[in-house]
Amino acid sequence: MGKFTxxxxxxxxxxxxxxxxxxxxxxxxxxxxxxxxxxxxxxxMDVADVSLFIGRLVREMFSGHFExxxxxxxxxxxxxxxxxxxxxxxxxxxLVLTIxxxxxxxxxxxxxxxxxxxxxxxIREMGPVITALICAGKVGSGMGAELGSMKVTEQIExxxxxxxxxxxxxxxxxxxxxxxxxxxxxxxxxxxxxLGSWAGANIKGDVTFSLFFSQxxxxxxxxDFLPAVVKTFFFGAVIGxxxxxxxxxxxxxxxSVGKAANSAVxxxxxxxxxxxxxxxxITDMLMS
Amino acid sequence: MSTIQAxxxxxxxxxxxxxxxxxxxxxxxxxSFDMEPVLVDVSINLYxxxxxVILGKSGSGKSVLIKCIVRLLNPDGGTIHVFGEEVGxxxxxxxxxxxxxxxxxxxxxxxxxxxTVRQNLEFPLRRIKKGLTEKEISEKVIEVLENVxxxxxxxxxxSQLSGGMRKRISLxxxxxxxxxIMLYDEPTTGLDPVTSDEISELINDVQQKYKTSSIIITHDxxxxxxxxxxxxxxxxxxxxxxxxxxxxxxxxxPLIKSFFK
Numbered sequence: 051m052g053k054f055t056x057x058x059x060x061x062x063x064x065x066x067x068x069x070x071x072x073x074x075x076x077x078x079x080x081x082x083x084x085x086x087x088x089x090x091x092x093x094x095m096d097v098a099d100v101s102l103f104i105g106r107l108v109r110e111m112f113s114g115h116f117e118x119x120x121x122x123x124x125x126x127x128x129x130x131x132x133x134x135x136x137x138x139x140x141x142x143x144x145l146v147l148t149i150x151x152x153x154x155x156x157x158x159x160x161x162x163x164x165x166x167x168x169x170x171x172x173i174r175e176m177g178p179v180i181t182a183l184i185c186a187g188k189v190g191s192g193m194g195a196e197l198g199s200m201k202v203t204e205q206i207e208x209x210x211x212x213x214x215x216x217x218x219x220x221x222x223x224x225x226x227x228x229x230x231x232x233x234x235x236x237x238x239x240x241x242x243x244x245l246g247s248w249a250g251a252n253i254k255g256d257v258t259f260s261l262f263f264s265q266x267x268x269x270x271x272x273x274d275f276l277p278a279v280v281k282t283f284f285f286g287a288v289i290g291x292x293x294x295x296x297x298x299x300x301x302x303x304x305x306s307v308g309k310a311a312n313s314a315v316x317x318x319x320x321x322x323x324x325x326x327x328x329x330x331x332i333t334d335m336l337m338s
Numbered sequence: 339m340s341t342i343q344a345x346x347x348x349x350x351x352x353x354x355x356x357x358x359x360x361x362x363x364x365x366x367x368x369x370s371f372d373m374e375p376v377l378v379d380v381s382i383n384l385y386x387x388x389x390x391v392i393l394g395k396s397g398s399g400k401s402v403l404i405k406c407i408v409r410l411l412n413p414d415g416g417t418i419h420v421f422g423e424e425v426g427x428x429x430x431x432x433x434x435x436x437x438x439x440x441x442x443x444x445x446x447x448x449x450x451x452x453x454t455v456r457q458n459l460e461f462p463l464r465r466i467k468k469g470l471t472e473k474e475i476s477e478k479v480i481e482v483l484e485n486v487x488x489x490x491x492x493x494x495x496x497s498q499l500s501g502g503m504r505k506r507i508s509l510x511x512x513x514x515x516x517x518x519i520m521l522y523d524e525p526t527t528g529l530d531p532v533t534s535d536e537i538s539e540l541i542n543d544v545q546q547k548y549k550t551s552s553i554i555i556t557h558d559x560x561x562x563x564x565x566x567x568x569x570x571x572x573x574x575x576x577x578x579x580x581x582x583x584x585x586x587x588x589x590x591x592p593l594i595k596s597f598f599k
Contacts, residue, residue, distance in 0.1 A: 199451070207410050208448035212462040212515075213434045 103295050107225060110218045117219050124227035128189050129234065136235050139184055140242030141249070143176055144168060148250030161255070165262050166269025168247040173270060174278050177240040179326055182285035185232050186318035190293040193224055194314030197297025198307040206298075221294045228290030233282040273337065281329035285322050292318040358386045361421060361519055361551045362407060368415035369402055369575075376402050378575040380416070384519070384551055389541070391554045391562045393597060394572035400555040401445070403572075404521045407553075408440055409433055420519070438466045441517030441550070445524045447508035449496040456492050459483070459511050466515040482510040485547070486540060502533035506540065513544055520544060520552040526561045538564035559597055571597075 147168050155161045197220060200206050209216045248262045293314045300310040360383035369377040376399040384390050394400050405411040407418055409425055418425040420436055428436060449458050459479045463470065470478070483489045486506040496504060505525065512520065522541065526534035538561045544550060554565055562569060563583055570580040573593065581589075587598055 196452075203446050203451075204444040204448040205450055207405075208442070208444055208450075210410060211408050211437050211440065211442045212465060213437050214461075214465050 099299065100295065103299070104291070106217055107221055107291070107294075110215065110222050111226070113218065115218070117223050120219055121223040121227055124223050125231050128185075128227050128231040132185060132188055132235055133238070135184060135188060136181060136239045137242050139180065140177070140239035141246035143180060143239070144172060144243030144246030144248075145250040147171065147176070147243075148247040149253065152251070152254065162265070163269075164251060165244075165247065165257075165266035169244055169266035169270055170274055172243040172247075173240050174274050175326075177243055178236050178278050178282045178285065179322065181236045181239040182232060182282065182289065182322045182326075183319055185228075185235060185285075186289050186292075186322055187315050189228055189232070190289045190314040190318035191311040193228075193290070193293030194296040194300075195307055195311035197221075197224075197294060198300035198310035201298065201300045202302060202304055202307055217298075221298055224294050225287070225290035228293070229283055229286040232286030232289060233279060236282040236285075237279070277329065277333040277336075281326065284325050284329065288321045288325055289318045292321060359422075360384060360419075361386050362553070363419040364403070364407070364416070365418075366416040367403065367406060367413050367418065369399070369406060369411065369413050376575050377406075377413070380572070380575070380577055382570060382577065384553055386551055387545075387549065388567045389545055389552045389554060389565050391556060391566035391569045392572060393557060393559075393562060393569055394578075395557065398572040399575045400572055401523050404442070404523060404553055404555055407521060408437055408442055438515065439518045441512035441515070441520045443505075443509055443512050443520070443522045443525055445527055447496075447504040449499075449504055449508055449511070451496055453496075454492075455483070455488075455494050455496070455499075455507055458496070458507065459514050462511060462515050478514060482514045483507075485513075485543070486510045502529050502536070505529065505533075505537055509537070509540055509544070513548055513550075516548060518550060520550045522552060522554040522556075524555055524557070526556065526558045531560070534558060534561060535564065537561070541565045557597070 148164065151167060152161065152164060155164050155167070197206075200220070206216045206220070209219060244263070244266055247266075248257070248259060251257050251262060296310045296314040296317070300306040362382075362384035364380060364382045367377050367380040368375070376397075380399070380403060382390075382392075382403075392400050392403065402411060406413045407420065407425065409428075413426070421439065423432070423436060425433070425436065449455075450461065453461065456479055459482065460475055463475055463478060467478075480489060480492070483492060486509055488503060488506050488510070491499060491503060491507065496507070499507065509525075520541075525537050525541065529537065541552065541554065541561075542565055545552060552565075554561070556562055566583050568580065569583060569586055571578040571586075571594065578593065579589075579591070586594055589595065589598070
């Protein structure tokens with residue numbers, strides 16, 4: 051017994067420390083677990099929320115009564131208010147692409163391929179993606195902020211008590227207007243890009259408008275054009291969906307309006323890139 | 339649970355004939371947010387032609403109560419009957435029909451920012467009073483704007499209006515569809531005393547002209563004095579007491595006195 055005495059004496063002193071350390075570790079472990087569970091459950095709730103929102107959107111889209119007047123107004127808003135920005139961006143896109151590519155093509159003696167190269171790269175990739183990213187910033191954030199502020203100032207509730215379905219009036223119209231108008235804006239940006247490219251080609255060279263355009267369009271096949279146009283409808287749908295979802299589900303405080311607009315831009319831009327990647331893979335699979 | 343006992347008021351409602359059928363009948367209403375009870379067990383009737391003021395401190399569940407009536411919020415328990423129909427049992431079409439009979443004045447006014455005053459007033463009119471000609475719509479809009487004294491604001495945007503003007507326009511938008519019941523959510527909040535008095539007068543004018551029954555949610559005693567036929571006080575999500583304005587003013591109850599000092 052005697053030789054165990056020191057150990058027995060130490061136990062009461064050590065035991066509380068061991069207990070504290072264990073308790074602390076367990077607490078941290080449980081906090082971390084709870085935190086991770088919280089993040090995961092929040093993610094699942096977000097997914098469920100988005101799914102319900104899409105379900106309701108689709109149901110309201112085919113529910114019969116359609117708000118044509120609001121739809122055309124939104125088409126006009128999205129189209130006309132983005133036109134100046136898209137014109138400048140499209141033209142600069144074509145101009146820069148031409149100025150950067152020309153010296154390389156001159157070195158290889160292939161300067162005659164410049165219009166075709168610019169047209170294909172603009173129509174296939176640069177036009178759709180850059181226009182969609184600009185629209186994600188302009189249209190997506192606009193929808194998020196507008197619907198968010200309507201939510202905060204009880205305008206959506208006021209609409210509801212006026213026997214108007216806000217989902218049908220505000221969300222369906224904006225979603226469809228974005229889905230329809232963004233492809234048109236992309237086509238317009240492509241055209242402006244080719245015009246910019248022609249201007250760029252004339253800075254250091256001399257090429258007529260008709261020659262440049264005939265060379266540009268003779269290089270574009272239907273297979274270049276179709277997948278690019280199809281994917282822009284998805285870009286528009288993504289931008290419309292994210293913008294309306296973020297705005298419609300904004301919180302109650304005024305700061306939630308800013309949050310809704312900001313997160314609409316970030317998420318819509320990200321989803322445009324992801325959608326583009328998927329579209330390119332599908333096109334590649336179908337073409338090969 | 340309250341430690342202050344509400345005193346019994348003998349004849350809480352001598353002015354209006356109690357034999358009237360209630361237009362709104364709320365029974366044992368319960369509503370919680372995140373397990374936090376807001377309405378515990380509320381039973382209230384609104385009778386035909388009466389102005390019922392619901393008083394209470396912020397957070398006592400007043401606004402939640404009237405939002406449950408038009409089902410902007412779904413209650414957790416209890417029933418609400420409006421004109422004999424149970425609101426919770428109505429489908430979309432039924433709810434839409436019911437909402438056409440109820441005007442709701444929001445605390446913030448809730449005017450549509452992107453529309454002019456004229457468009458704000460035309461919006462519910464075109465949707466609820468279908469079949470009106472353009473001329474009739476225009477006449478109705480001008481008539482209600484004249485009633486609130488703002489006929490010259492017809493083509494202004496809401497951002498060009500003062501707080502009081504926004505409330506008046508919002509009231510005009512609510513009455514333009516001839517509702518049978520009016521629900522006012524803090525109609526005088528954020529307004530100066532003179533404008534508050536004008537809004538209170540307008541509430542009385544609306545009651546007389548359109549023969550509405552109204553629930554007025556407020557913590558503004560002057561508004562309650564000017565408009566109430568009967569007052570119900572809420573505390574911690576329960577009906578604390580009810581009576582006329584005179585009963586409340588004579589009361590020795592500390593909570594009531596704190597409102598009426």
